[in-house]
Structure formats: structure tokens, C-alpha cells
Amino acid sequence: MGRADDRRARQRGGRRAAPPARSSVATAPQPGPAEAEPTVIGGRAAARRAAQGKGRGKAGRGKGKDGRSFIRRMFTWKKIVGGFFGVCLLGMGAFIALYMMIDIPKGNADATLQSNVYKYSDGSLMTRDGERNREIVDLAKVPKKVQLTFVAAENKTFYKDAGVDLKGTARGLFNTLSGKGAQGGSTITQQYVKNFYLTQNQTVTRKLKELVISLKLDRTKSKDYILAGYINTSYYGRGAYGIQAAAQAYYRKDADELSVQQGAYLAALLQAPSQYDWAVASDTGKALVKARWNYVLDNMVEEGWLDKTKRAEMKFPVPQAPKAAPGMGGQTGYLVDAANNQLAKQLVAQGTADNLNDALTMVKAGGWTITLNIDKKKQKALEAAAKSQLTSKLDPKKRSVDADVQAGAVSVNPKTGAVVALYGGQDYYKHYRSNATRTDYQPASTFKPVILAAALDEDAQTQTGKPITANTMYDGTSKRQVVDNGTKVGFAPENEDDQNYGNITVQTAMNKSVNSVFAQMGVDVGMDKVLKVASQLGMDTADLKSVPAQTLGTMGASPWQMAGVYATLDNHGKKVTPTIIKSVESSQHQVNLPNPIGDQVISREAADSVTSVLTGVVDDGTAKVSVADNSNRDGRKVAGKTGTSDENRSAWFTGYTPDLVTSVGLFGESKKNGAQVSMYKAGGFPRVNGGGFPAQIWAAYTFGVSATGVKFDLDTTQGAAVQPSYTPSQTPSQSATQSPSQTPTQTPTQTPTQTPTQTPTQTPTQTPTQTPTQTPTQTPTGGIDDPLNPNDDQ
Structure with missing residues (x-):
């Protein structure tokens, strides 16, 4: 038999013939291929694979022909890397599609602002807030260094960036999806887009729109245009929208008269207007706003926008006392503020707004009908009691200390939790801060x-x-x-x-x-x-x-x-x-x-x-x-x-x-x-x-x-x-209760x-x-x- 025939025979039989024994002695005839002693192809590895094949009925389930598990076959390095790049490509494609689909919308700030309606518990009208306290001013009328206080406070890279903070936005999206709340990180451009073009809603859709519009706005508008829009649409507290209204509300002056110190306070205020308003801030709030004020000015020095020597000479500019908005006299302003603050906290709690500042902006934007638990009869009775038992008996002309007495009261139905009456002070116009909700005095x-x-x-x-x-x-x-x-x-x-x-x-x-x-x-x-x-x-x-x-x-x-x-x-x-x-x-x-x-x-x-x-x-x-x-x-x-x-x-x-x-x-x-x-x-x-x-x-x-x-x-x-379980007369102490005027001491x-x-x-x-x-x-x-x-x- 030739070598080719021998090879074919071995392949058909699955075995290889043993080589002939070498000896100096004459050998017997060798058996044919069918009778040859088998030797496993591939040695020990082949034997192991053969054994695995025999036991695959049970022990080998879930493994492929090469013996690997299903999970290992599915998640190879090639597939993982390929999947990652696939997701990235899909994400890029989706973003490009969003970028093409989303245009810069018309501004919604003044166009959509409405009044809020406030009602008593019986449905009768209590008040409706008036027009928004806003006056748009050209950026040229705001001193340059005052402009820079806002950049130093919110976005030092404003003049260099593309209008977005991708890292901060990604963090915000993740926190929204995971329910962890807001973590900040937005640029001035993004905040302006949120205030003027979109809403304060905490949703993935809004955040994606904010990102796209911010990129487009930064490409189509100048930085001065964006900064002007930002400082003119932001809410500063005290019912003031925009820097002009804020300058009047806090310092009784126009925006073009603001000093750097005052501008730094207004810029610091934007982080938390209700908490940082000096007139109503707690000791903690005052400490926080002072720290942020210092942070703003120090950033200006760091960026070369403010002389270090002049910075060292600056003192904190304490704002003037606030004035109440029209239509909020008497107790009305206190009631409205309490309702607004509670609504804002609920918007944050349920995830509609990122933080209290955004929530208050949503409330102040209008369009709300809020029915209060205030009972008109009880409210009038509480006001009358405060007047007859206190304010009518105080005479600041006779005793200067009488001018320093403030009263606050809250009345609650214990079965429902309803606040049925509230007294915040003698008059919202005279005392802006509510004595009913202030927490700075010892109980x-x-x-x-x-x-x-x-x-x-x-x-x-x-x-x-x-x-x-x-x-x-x-x-x-x-x-x-x-x-x-x-x-x-x-x-x-x-x-x-x-x-x-x-x-x-x-x-x-x-x-x-x-x-x-x-x-x-x-x-x-x-x-x-x-x-x-x-x-x-x-x-x-x-x-x-x-x-x-x-x-x-x-x-x-x-x-x-x-x-x-x-x-x-x-x-x-x-x-x-x-x-x-x-x-x-x-x-x-x-x-x-x-x-x-x-x-x-x-x-x-x-x-x-x-x-x-x-x-x-x-x-x-x-x-x-x-x-x-x-x-x-x-x-x-x-x-x-x-x-x-x-x-x-x-x-x-x-x-x-x-x-x-x-x-x-x-x-x-x-x-x-x-x-x-x-x-x-x-x-x-x-x-x-x-x-x-x-x-x-x-x-x-x-x-x-x-x-x-x-x-x-x-x-x-x-x-x-x-x-008592027995007659009190059994004790001599009974006489003390019958006649306390008899000096039981x-x-x-x-x-x-x-x-x-x-x-x-x-x-x-x-x-x-x-x-x-x-x-x-x-x-x-x-x-x-x-x-x-x-x-x-x-």
C-alpha cells in the first residue's frame, strides 16, 4: 500500500497505525489498519476533549463546541469594545438629530408671565399678585466690573467656553435619572436658557433641550447678549426680576449706580435669594452669603478683574430694608409668602424643580391658583386679638421699647393640619419679615x-x-x-x-x-x-x-x-x-x-x-x-x-x-x-x-x-x-386650691x-x-x- 492509501485509511478509521517495531531480529507480519493499536489523535488534549464530549449531556450543558460558557462567549473583549463604540455612535447620532431638530424658541419670560390667584378656604378671593417687577436694561448701563461679579460668581470660563458644561450636564442628567436631585454645574448660558427659553422643570427632556439650545445660542449670539439676558431675567428675591429691579429692591438705586461690592452681593444672592436676603436671613444664612460674597470678589482678583489692594479695602454692603409689593398690605403678604414658600418646597420634594431657588422662580412666574386653608372668620379673630391685647397697648412715644415688640402667631386644626389663621406682624408693609415663620428666637x-x-x-x-x-x-x-x-x-x-x-x-x-x-x-x-x-x-x-x-x-x-x-x-x-x-x-x-x-x-x-x-x-x-x-x-x-x-x-x-x-x-x-x-x-x-x-x-x-x-x-x-380617685377633701392641701389668694406659701x-x-x-x-x-x-x-x-x- 502506498503512503497516500495508508493516509486515507487512517483518516477513514480515525486511528493511526503504529509504526513498525525496529529490531535486528526478524519480525512477524504487521497487522492491517483495522487491527492496528489505536493512539488518540492530539495526545492528552484530544483525549480530554473526547471525554468532555461524552459527558456533555449533563455536565457540558451551556457550553459551546470549544467548552466555553455561554456568558464567556457572549461577552468577549471584542464584543464589549464593539458594543461601547456602538452605543457612543448611537448617542452621537441621537444628539446630532436633536441638534438638527431643536431650534432656539421664542423667549417665554415676559410673554407667558401671569398673575397668581390666592383664595381663602371657602373659595373667595384673597388677592392676586400684580405685574412682574422687571425692567430690562442694556448691558452698557451696568458697570463693567458689576457685570464681571456675575461671571465670577457663576461661570469664570464664560468668555472662553462653548456655552455648556458637559461634565456638569452629564452629572445633572444622571442625578435626574437616579432621583438624586440637582448638583449644579450649569454655565451662565445654560441658566439663561432655562430662565428665558424653557422652564425650571427637572426632567431629562428639559436638560437635553437646555444643552442643545445653549450650544446654538453660544454660536449665534454674543457673550454680551447672553450675559445681559441672564442678569435681566434672573430672580433676586423680594419680588425683583432682573438687575434693575434688584438694585432698587436692595439698595434703592439704579443698576448703573451699583458699586462692585453691591454687585457682588446681588451676584451671590442668585444662588439662594430666600436664604441670602439679609433682611430675613438666619445667622447661618448671613454667614453663607458673606462667604459667597467673598468668594465672588476673590475670584475677580484671581482672574485679574479686580485690584488686590482695592479688594482688601472692601466691606460687606448691608442691603436696605425691603418694601412690600403693592396689594400685599396687612396680613395678606405674610399669607401669600407662606403659601409660596410651601408650594416651592413641595415642587422640590416631588422633583419638579432642582432646588428652592428654581422652585420659587416657577411659582413667581405665575399661572397658579392657590387655595389656602385660611378661615376668614378665624383670621379676622386672630388679627383682632393681636390688636386688642397687644398693639393697642403699646405706645412707642411713651416707651421706646414698645417699638421693638413684634408678634407672630399660627393657628392649626390638629385633626387636619390646616393652618386656619396666621399673624405675621402688624403690617406687611411695615415689617416685611413674617414673625409667624421666623426661627431665630428661642422657644x-x-x-x-x-x-x-x-x-x-x-x-x-x-x-x-x-x-x-x-x-x-x-x-x-x-x-x-x-x-x-x-x-x-x-x-x-x-x-x-x-x-x-x-x-x-x-x-x-x-x-x-x-x-x-x-x-x-x-x-x-x-x-x-x-x-x-x-x-x-x-x-x-x-x-x-x-x-x-x-x-x-x-x-x-x-x-x-x-x-x-x-x-x-x-x-x-x-x-x-x-x-x-x-x-x-x-x-x-x-x-x-x-x-x-x-x-x-x-x-x-x-x-x-x-x-x-x-x-x-x-x-x-x-x-x-x-x-x-x-x-x-x-x-x-x-x-x-x-x-x-x-x-x-x-x-x-x-x-x-x-x-x-x-x-x-x-x-x-x-x-x-x-x-x-x-x-x-x-x-x-x-x-x-x-x-x-x-x-x-x-x-x-x-x-x-x-x-x-x-x-x-x-x-x-x-x-x-x-x-382624683378619692375625695380631695381628705387632704389639707385642698384649701390651697380653694383660695390661692390666701398665700399657700x-x-x-x-x-x-x-x-x-x-x-x-x-x-x-x-x-x-x-x-x-x-x-x-x-x-x-x-x-x-x-x-x-x-x-x-x-
């Missing part, structure tokens, strides 16, 4: 119920392991060192007028507003837990430190916030978020209003126990004269708490009936510069206390509009509202629960259970003085 002792709520909700104990209840005994000695696990914490608060109370119950401590008791209680509970509960109830505690000093109510709060806190207590621990908006209509935007009534944030028993205790403050405490003894009370059940801050800079009464919660605050604000000042001798009294003007305003309003014959439905076994030893300090060997904690249902309000230890007397309230 003082109106914070004490929050401490008790935390103690009850957390099942807290005293240092000796006793459960904290309304009847737990505490040392009410003034300047007593607060102790934590046997260690003094370095905090020893003074009681009002340095008064010592000895060992008293929590109920009496609340009635008399004893600082030393609640300072110790806060440490017993844990200040971190106290602030947690405060946040759950509706206070802003994000930036507060967990220190014992917070027990004195040293944080900032507004009547709006405190009304929400007490409304949650009134609503048995279910969160109440005050809302002034009843409904919103717009042809351009959909608004989903959240439910003002939320989840159970503290237990019902804890909330109801606090309410029960607070009835004692009214019936036998610091609010007795103004509220409990008011001739118009007509049997209404009332709970509440007074408060007066250090140096008499604020005074409060926040109280509630079963159907209405109202917080009233008085604030000492200098008429000259807006600084916080004391209110001593205002109205002719030594001091303005919570049991005075605030409680009187509250009573005059509430007893005229709240329901009668309604009782608190309390799930509790403690506190002043709990009826002369007979404090009649009940061990009043003055356990006289019998320390009896251990005060042994007696609280003997008289909890008698309620300490039956045995006032210090008598009930006029709440306007300095000895009465803290």
Missing part, C-alpha cells in the same frame, strides 16, 4: 413639654432608677448641679428669679416652669433622645448639639413649628405637619400635596400624658390668670405652656383645646437694625412674660372661635387632667409631697404614689401671682 420653656414627652415615650428613669412620670419627685433647687451617673456635668441652671422649690413633682415643676428639674430630666432621658423626639414632633434639630443647655429651649423655633409640635400632642402622638395650602391648580404643573397627618411618632399614652400635665399649667400655673380665669373660657378644656427666654428677648404661649392649637410668640427686635433686644418694661410692665401678652392674645382669639363642650380624649392615668408643710426637703429621711420618692391623682395643681407651693409679675414665668 424657652415651651420646650419643656418636649422633654417630658421624650421621658414618657422612652420609658426613662431618674438617676436612682425611678420611672419618670407626672408624680416623680425632683429637686427644684435653683442652680443645682445636673448629675449624670454620679458625675456633675458642669451645668447648673438658675430658676426664675433664683427661686428654690425644694423637692417637687414633675407636675408642679411644669406648672411653675422650674428649670433645674427639667435640666436634670433631660440628662436622665438622654439629650440625644430628647432631640430625637423633638425632631419627630416637628422641630428642626439637625444642627443642634446634645447638651443639657438645650433643655432651656435655647435653640431657634417659630410659632409655625411650635404649633405643629403641640398639634401632634393634641393629636395623640400622630405627626401633624402644618399646611397653609388646601389645593393648587396650574395648567403647566402637577402638584401632589402630601397628607399633613403622618405616622405615630410618639405613643398615644406619652402624648396624652403630656396633655394631661399641661392642663395644670393653665389651671394652676403660669397661665392661670390670663387663660384659666378668663371670663370667656366657658368651660373649655385647655392645655398649654408659657415661656420667656433669657434677657426677655422672647415670650411665648402655645396652647390648645381639643379642636384648635395656637402658638403665639413675642419677639424683641430693634426697629433700627433688626437685632434681638430685650423687652423689659414694654407695655409698662417690668417684663413681658408668656403668661402676659402672649397668653392674653391666645385667650382672646381661642375663646372666640373654638368649640365649647368638647373634652380631651386622654389615654393616661397621670397628670393634672386625671380626676405659708402652709407648704401640709403635704409631704410639697416640701419633702423638710423631711429628707422620708425619701420623697416614697410619697408620690400617695397623691398622684390629687394632682399637684391642688396644692400650689408658691401661690399664683399675676403672670405679668417678674416672679411668675420662665
Whole structure:
């Protein structure tokens, strides 16, 4: 057989014949191809592949002929790289298509602006805002260095870039798709396009349009044209659109008269007009806008637009006080501002706007019909109460301090969360800032119920392991060192007028507003837990430190916030978020209003126990004269708490009936510069206390509009509202409640629960259970003085 035939034979048989053995000995005839000893083609690798082929029925499933898995075959490097470039090409193609399809539209700024309509809860018209405060000015009339302040603030590469920030835009698109909100990064051109050609809506479509139009605009228009459009269409706060209106609103001058310092403030303002407006900014807001003002000027120096020596000499230009827009006099402006701000926050919350600034711009653009929860009858009653009980009694001609007294109030329905009445100040034209929503004054002792709520909700104990209840005994000695696990914490608060109370119950401590008791209680509970509960109830505690000093109510709060806190207590621990908006209509935007009534944030028993205790403050405490003894009370059940801050800079009464919660605050604000000042001798009294003007305003309003014959439905076994389980006449302390004018301070030893300090060997904690249902309000230890007397309230 020839070699070719032999090769073909091996191929047909799949085997290769063994080579003939080499030997010097004669060999036997070799077998043919069919009988040859087989040798696997390819050696061990071929054998392995053959074995894999035999077992492919089960173990080899999902693998190809070469044994690789399906995933490995699908995602090869070639396919991944090819897919990436394919996506890039598709994206480029789509962008080119968008670029060809989208043209620069007509401006929508002035052409589409409409008035907003505001209505009362019954649908009747409250007001409609007027024409936009805008006046377009040529860029040539704005000093060059003032122009550059806006470039330095927003987009230093403005004169060099192509009108877009691709990195920032990509980040914005990603955050929109992932629901993370805005991250900034837009150029001046993009912001102008958003303001003038598009909307503030936070959507992928809008952002893509913004990118395309910005590129086209940068190619077809000059940088001066774009900058002029930007500074003329932006919203600066105070109802001012454009730099001319802003110059008048903040500095009472035309745009061509602005200094570099003033221009830098207006440029800084654009980042957050509502937060950075000097007239209404918090301390944090003022610090932030000053920092941004410095940032603007430093950027100008860095870019060579401002001399370093001149920059060093510049001082911050404090703006002038604002003037109210036409048609917003009286309380109307305060109501409109509150509604606008709440709507803007909701637009951000639901993702319609990137940030509060954009949201306010959307609101101010008009076209909204906003129905408020404001009840006309209650609103008029609250205004009348403020006038009859406060403003009519103030006389700045006799006492200069009377000009520094500001009042604010918010009234809430605890069952619905509706803000039914609001008092922002004597007149929106006279005092632009709303006292109802400002958060820069201390709530003082109106914070004490929050401490008790935390103690009850957390099942807290005293240092000796006793459960904290309304009847737990505490040392009410003034300047007593607060102790934590046997260690003094370095905090020893003074009681009002340095008064010592000895060992008293929590109920009496609340009635008399004893600082030393609640300072110790806060440490017993844990200040971190106290602030947690405060946040759950509706206070802003994000930036507060967990220190014992917070027990004195040293944080900032507004009547709006405190009304929400007490409304949650009134609503048995279910969160109440005050809302002034009843409904919103717009042809351009959909608004989903959240439910003002939320989840159970503290237990019902804890909330109801606090309410029960607070009835004692009214019936036998610091609010007795103004509220409990008011001739118009007509049997209404009332709970509440007074408060007066250090140096008499604020005074409060926040109280509630079963159907209405109202917080009233008085604030000492200098008429000259807006600084916080004391209110001593205002109205002719030594001091303005919570049991005075605030409680009187509250009573005059509430007893005229709240329901009668309604009782608190309390799930509790403690506190002043709990009826005694036996006849009170069994205790000699009954005489104190029958005739508080007989100076019960002369007979404090009649009940061990009043003055356990006289019998320390009896251990005060042994007696609280003997008289909890008698309620300490039956045995006032210090008598009930006029709440306007300095000895009465803290």
C-alpha cells in the first residue's frame, strides 16, 4: 500500500497505525489498519476533549463546541469594545438629530408671565399678585466690573467656553435619572436658557433641550447678549426680576449706580435669594452669603478683574430694608409668602424643580391658583386679638421699647393640619419679615413639654432608677448641679428669679416652669433622645448639639413649628405637619400635596400624658390668670405652656383645646437694625412674660372661635387632667386650691409631697404614689401671682 492509501485509511478509521517495531531480529507480519493499536489523535488534549464530549449531556450543558460558557462567549473583549463604540455612535447620532431638530424658541419670560390667584378656604378671593417687577436694561448701563461679579460668581470660563458644561450636564442628567436631585454645574448660558427659553422643570427632556439650545445660542449670539439676558431675567428675591429691579429692591438705586461690592452681593444672592436676603436671613444664612460674597470678589482678583489692594479695602454692603409689593398690605403678604414658600418646597420634594431657588422662580412666574386653608372668620379673630391685647397697648412715644415688640402667631386644626389663621406682624408693609415663620428666637420653656414627652415615650428613669412620670419627685433647687451617673456635668441652671422649690413633682415643676428639674430630666432621658423626639414632633434639630443647655429651649423655633409640635400632642402622638395650602391648580404643573397627618411618632399614652400635665399649667400655673380665669373660657378644656427666654428677648404661649392649637410668640427686635433686644418694661410692665401678652392674645382669639363642650380624649392615668380617685377633701392641701389668694406659701408643710426637703429621711420618692391623682395643681407651693409679675414665668 502506498503512503497516500495508508493516509486515507487512517483518516477513514480515525486511528493511526503504529509504526513498525525496529529490531535486528526478524519480525512477524504487521497487522492491517483495522487491527492496528489505536493512539488518540492530539495526545492528552484530544483525549480530554473526547471525554468532555461524552459527558456533555449533563455536565457540558451551556457550553459551546470549544467548552466555553455561554456568558464567556457572549461577552468577549471584542464584543464589549464593539458594543461601547456602538452605543457612543448611537448617542452621537441621537444628539446630532436633536441638534438638527431643536431650534432656539421664542423667549417665554415676559410673554407667558401671569398673575397668581390666592383664595381663602371657602373659595373667595384673597388677592392676586400684580405685574412682574422687571425692567430690562442694556448691558452698557451696568458697570463693567458689576457685570464681571456675575461671571465670577457663576461661570469664570464664560468668555472662553462653548456655552455648556458637559461634565456638569452629564452629572445633572444622571442625578435626574437616579432621583438624586440637582448638583449644579450649569454655565451662565445654560441658566439663561432655562430662565428665558424653557422652564425650571427637572426632567431629562428639559436638560437635553437646555444643552442643545445653549450650544446654538453660544454660536449665534454674543457673550454680551447672553450675559445681559441672564442678569435681566434672573430672580433676586423680594419680588425683583432682573438687575434693575434688584438694585432698587436692595439698595434703592439704579443698576448703573451699583458699586462692585453691591454687585457682588446681588451676584451671590442668585444662588439662594430666600436664604441670602439679609433682611430675613438666619445667622447661618448671613454667614453663607458673606462667604459667597467673598468668594465672588476673590475670584475677580484671581482672574485679574479686580485690584488686590482695592479688594482688601472692601466691606460687606448691608442691603436696605425691603418694601412690600403693592396689594400685599396687612396680613395678606405674610399669607401669600407662606403659601409660596410651601408650594416651592413641595415642587422640590416631588422633583419638579432642582432646588428652592428654581422652585420659587416657577411659582413667581405665575399661572397658579392657590387655595389656602385660611378661615376668614378665624383670621379676622386672630388679627383682632393681636390688636386688642397687644398693639393697642403699646405706645412707642411713651416707651421706646414698645417699638421693638413684634408678634407672630399660627393657628392649626390638629385633626387636619390646616393652618386656619396666621399673624405675621402688624403690617406687611411695615415689617416685611413674617414673625409667624421666623426661627431665630428661642422657644424657652415651651420646650419643656418636649422633654417630658421624650421621658414618657422612652420609658426613662431618674438617676436612682425611678420611672419618670407626672408624680416623680425632683429637686427644684435653683442652680443645682445636673448629675449624670454620679458625675456633675458642669451645668447648673438658675430658676426664675433664683427661686428654690425644694423637692417637687414633675407636675408642679411644669406648672411653675422650674428649670433645674427639667435640666436634670433631660440628662436622665438622654439629650440625644430628647432631640430625637423633638425632631419627630416637628422641630428642626439637625444642627443642634446634645447638651443639657438645650433643655432651656435655647435653640431657634417659630410659632409655625411650635404649633405643629403641640398639634401632634393634641393629636395623640400622630405627626401633624402644618399646611397653609388646601389645593393648587396650574395648567403647566402637577402638584401632589402630601397628607399633613403622618405616622405615630410618639405613643398615644406619652402624648396624652403630656396633655394631661399641661392642663395644670393653665389651671394652676403660669397661665392661670390670663387663660384659666378668663371670663370667656366657658368651660373649655385647655392645655398649654408659657415661656420667656433669657434677657426677655422672647415670650411665648402655645396652647390648645381639643379642636384648635395656637402658638403665639413675642419677639424683641430693634426697629433700627433688626437685632434681638430685650423687652423689659414694654407695655409698662417690668417684663413681658408668656403668661402676659402672649397668653392674653391666645385667650382672646381661642375663646372666640373654638368649640365649647368638647373634652380631651386622654389615654393616661397621670397628670393634672386625671380626676382624683378619692375625695380631695381628705387632704389639707385642698384649701390651697380653694383660695390661692390666701398665700399657700405659708402652709407648704401640709403635704409631704410639697416640701419633702423638710423631711429628707422620708425619701420623697416614697410619697408620690400617695397623691398622684390629687394632682399637684391642688396644692400650689408658691401661690399664683399675676403672670405679668417678674416672679411668675420662665
